[in-house]
Amino acid sequence: MTEHKSLRAFAAENPALILVLGICPLYASTVDVRAAFAMGCLVLAALLVSGLIMALLKRCIPQQFTLPAAFLVCAGVVSVFELLFHAWFPDIYKILGVYVSALSVNLLLVAAAADSCEQKAEKAIGQALLLGFIFLASLLAVAVIREVFGNASFAGIEIPSLKDYRINVLLQPGGALLIGAFLAAALNAVAAKALSSDSFSGWFGSSFPNAEKEEESES
Template sequence: MKEFTKGLFRENPTFMQLLGMCPTLAVTTSVINALGMGLSATAVLVASNVVISLLRKFIPDKIRIAAYIVVIAGFVTIIEMLLKAFLPDISKALGVFIPLIVVNCIILARAEAFASKNPVGLSALEGLGMGLGCTGALTIIGTVRELHGAGSILGINVLGSGFSPATII
């Protein structure tokens, strides 16, 4: 359980480790975008952690980072195709940031620091905790930005029709 909860709070990749800040700032303009990116990254993180953990004894040290990128790229491609097929609006809103998950430092860091050194079950649990921690952080930032920028949460106006983003400044 410790491996799961550390990603949620103590070692949160976004708030505590300050990893992945470029896509964090780019995609968190709304709660929906934040959830879309966070859940996509979580799926890639869990799946890649499992595969990398399974292959950890077979990947030579000299090519391990390249091997991790290939594994991660495969899962990112699957997620991108699923988003385009079933959630085209989110896919369009997230744009180039979904393919950039391939080189996201959160995912690469977890592959190198944890999945490559631990068994499959722990790696999956750790990936899920880190991914959900990242998703939570993105959602919090997206909520604040959407509320202040549009006066809404999940597209629902909560600050009334008289709200103007310029009045906050």
């Protein structure tokens, strides 16, 4: 069941490719593997910190203020990371550009932060790590395909044998959507084989892998 939970989290409920949440960085930063890795790490760090803060503040935030608080916390956390990123990694920051600031209103971050308000700190951290790594993996998957086949390079290192076979459309936003669609289809195929059909009821409108809720439903 634990294996199914992880697989379900990655395949059937992949926030970037299946649930299509917070996909701006997915398509904006995946032209280069280095930029995708940087963006993924940034999202992971922002998820962790904002999730932890919201979990620690859960007693102070009435339910009707969860979303505004989540927005404020996400905006603050992303701003802090943005300043540090700009100072320490100026080259990558240049590549990512405005999409770093756009993370402040990223649906994935805000939703995860809001969700963390209803959980214990440990669970919030666990959820953030899981989401963050899944998002990072998704970004890297798209970035590798786009850069290798679109630009005949990997992390800035040229691949001479592919130089004449570049598929330029993969470097365009449309190409990113295309890759995302194919990966989503592949994930669906994997999930369909490995999981029962009942497990797919959580597809549309599903919240994130929430261990407490699942345990309640199982019992």
